[in-house]
Amino acid sequence: MLKYILKRVLQFIPVFLGVTIILFAMENIVPGDPIKLMAGEKKLDPQTEINLRASFHLIQTDADGNPIYDENGDTIETPMWERCALYVNGLLHGDLGISYQRKGQAVADILGAKYPYTFKLAVVAIVLEAVVGIGAGLVSAIKRYSFWDVFVTLTTSILVAMPAFWLGMLLQLFFGVYLKDWTGGAFYLPISADFSPSAVFDEGMYYILPAITLASVSTAYAARIMRSQLLEVMNQDYIRTARAKGLSGRQVIWRHALKNAMIPVVTYIGNDFGAMMAGAILTETVFNWPGVGYETYRAINQRDWPIVLGSVTVIVILVMVINLLVDISYAFLDPRIRYGAPKDEA
Amino acid sequence: MTEQKSPLQSNGAAQVDASADAKAGAVPQKSRTLWGDAWKRLRRNKLAMIGLIWIIIMVVIALSADLWVPHVLGNPTQADSSTMLANSRLAPSLEHPFGTDTLGRDVLSRVIYGARVSLAVGVLATAISTAIGLVLGALAAFYGGIWDTIIMRCADIFMAFPYTLFVIAMIAVLGNGIQNVFIAIGILGWPSIARVFRSAILTVKENDYVDAARAMGASDARIIARHIFPNSVASIVVYATMNVGGAILTESALSFLGMGVVPPDPSWGNLIEDGQKYLATQPWLMLMPGLAILTTVLAFTLLGDGLRDALDVKMKDA
Numbered sequence: 001m002l003k004y005i006l007k008r009v010l011q012f013i014p015v016f017l018g019v020t021i022i023l024f025a026m027e028n029i030v031p032g033d034p035i036k037l038m039a040g041e042k043k044l045d046p047q048t049e050i051n052l053r054a055s056f057h058l059i060q061t062d063a064d065g066n067p068i069y070d071e072n073g074d075t076i077e078t079p080m081w082e083r084c085a086l087y088v089n090g091l092l093h094g095d096l097g098i099s100y101q102r103k104g105q106a107v108a109d110i111l112g113a114k115y116p117y118t119f120k121l122a123v124v125a126i127v128l129e130a131v132v133g134i135g136a137g138l139v140s141a142i143k144r145y146s147f148w149d150v151f152v153t154l155t156t157s158i159l160v161a162m163p164a165f166w167l168g169m170l171l172q173l174f175f176g177v178y179l180k181d182w183t184g185g186a187f188y189l190p191i192s193a194d195f196s197p198s199a200v201f202d203e204g205m206y207y208i209l210p211a212i213t214l215a216s217v218s219t220a221y222a223a224r225i226m227r228s229q230l231l232e233v234m235n236q237d238y239i240r241t242a243r244a245k246g247l248s249g250r251q252v253i254w255r256h257a258l259k260n261a262m263i264p265v266v267t268y269i270g271n272d273f274g275a276m277m278a279g280a281i282l283t284e285t286v287f288n289w290p291g292v293g294y295e296t297y298r299a300i301n302q303r304d305w306p307i308v309l310g311s312v313t314v315i316v317i318l319v320m321v322i323n324l325l326v327d328i329s330y331a332f333l334d335p336r337i338r339y340g341a342p343k344d345e346a
Numbered sequence: 347m348t349e350q351k352s353p354l355q356s357n358g359a360a361q362v363d364a365s366a367d368a369k370a371g372a373v374p375q376k377s378r379t380l381w382g383d384a385w386k387r388l389r390r391n392k393l394a395m396i397g398l399i400w401i402i403i404m405v406v407i408a409l410s411a412d413l414w415v416p417h418v419l420g421n422p423t424q425a426d427s428s429t430m431l432a433n434s435r436l437a438p439s440l441e442h443p444f445g446t447d448t449l450g451r452d453v454l455s456r457v458i459y460g461a462r463v464s465l466a467v468g469v470l471a472t473a474i475s476t477a478i479g480l481v482l483g484a485l486a487a488f489y490g491g492i493w494d495t496i497i498m499r500c501a502d503i504f505m506a507f508p509y510t511l512f513v514i515a516m517i518a519v520l521g522n523g524i525q526n527v528f529i530a531i532g533i534l535g536w537p538s539i540a541r542v543f544r545s546a547i548l549t550v551k552e553n554d555y556v557d558a559a560r561a562m563g564a565s566d567a568r569i570i571a572r573h574i575f576p577n578s579v580a581s582i583v584v585y586a587t588m589n590v591g592g593a594i595l596t597e598s599a600l601s602f603l604g605m606g607v608v609p610p611d612p613s614w615g616n617l618i619e620d621g622q623k624y625l626a627t628q629p630w631l632m633l634m635p636g637l638a639i640l641t642t643v644l645a646f647t648l649l650g651d652g653l654r655d656a657l658d659v660k661m662k663d664a
Contacts, residue, residue, distance in 0.1 A: 018499070166618055177625070177626045281514070285603065
């Protein structure tokens, strides 16, 4: 097992470096100079500009942080690979760098302020997904070809074909506008609303609609996987044996079939939790949710690349850790799987 | 003969049987192809046919839009300043079936022109992803070894990115505009197609006829083009059909965020973004373009499901 974990972690290193290199390459190509953007309309004093560039390692500096000049008296741009190495080095020391546009703020602090919202929303959404997705999948598999089966199949097809941000608006329209008298309009957060995060987001009510929106597509997939898995397991020999022993249909499903059918669904939901930690730009935009996704989106638009880098780095690491945990938990759920055994080394 | 053996059969039926036998004997039976069979099966799938018909309707409307939409419904992009105030955000009526927007433009005409964008993005982005995915998937599967490792690690790197963020960053790098939306969605879609094609080739490659072709001295290119591609094309067709819907959804998300099609040109995403402001008062402004997305993506999914069943493709990872 330990060997397997080590192997996975080692496999992750080239992927992680690749992601970092692509991001640095993007920063190099992306139009707009971040230092000029910092000043906005004002013209920067040349010396200040040089100092700023030096402080972000955009130009080469000596050991004391003073810019190095070439023979013509010009500054020397730091090559991409060197900045990449500097970044990874900082990362190993737990340093995500400094934001360009938020004067002197550390990227870690900016993301740290946003992650609680993303995390809480993801937890609510994943609980919803697990309960509704597994429940709906079970009902439609057990009562195959019944009204509920058709209903679940139809609903999941529609949910998957719908833009999630549009679903968010439909929910706002229905609960916030049409049912205003009943819900008190609490669900309705107009895009122009001006509110302070602390005042609004402590209210549990406000989690409901964003969580439904965030979970919609993956709940539909979870239900489909659950249905097809249970139907497949029900065809297997050991289920026939259980029936032949005289167990009731309910006992067969709960005691024998469900355990095995659950494994792929649990994996899917686990991996999805990782994906949700990336934040949800669209859900966050529709509901004005102060999460990581929207922050990163804004940073891309403002060419605040340290935030983009930091956020993608954290996301990629989180996703990989969560996926690894899910795969490890596999071994406990299913004794047939033995990681690291010579046979299964794939 | 037949009559004596089965006395229960009526004379008429027996005669039909006999004549059918005679026909089959005289005229060689029409050869059956994979695609002919698949089409027969697809035609029996009601949901898939509904999807196909809906797609055809959308394509015909989108392609013929220039001929009739401006005359019947009005100009989709330019507002008429003299009637702007009077026509602003009218409710749906006979004259304007989907109502009008703030500048008095007919929403139906804008949704129709938005269909052009969405269908073009769906098809072109999928074509780009498929082309890249096919080449890389084929290289990885056919040559294996170091090629396989490099290409599949690259696919892992692309898949490790949070998808929406990656597309947005890509658009930031390339700049706004419809052609960059094709490119960004197209480029980022290759890893899944490459994986599907790679596993399809790996399965086909094991067959004896590939060994036979090789023993007869066929070149790699010939084996790929004449033996492997035709035998794995079914899974690609199914996957690409499903992918079109995904590309349409991604485009709508980009335009919704203001990174895709630039107003005043309409696209379903920026129509929804525009309508969001009037959610409480004029909800049809965001409902109609959303329904257009929903039905079109659903149509591609239904068609894709139908094709998968008709072509008997097993989808492993998708």
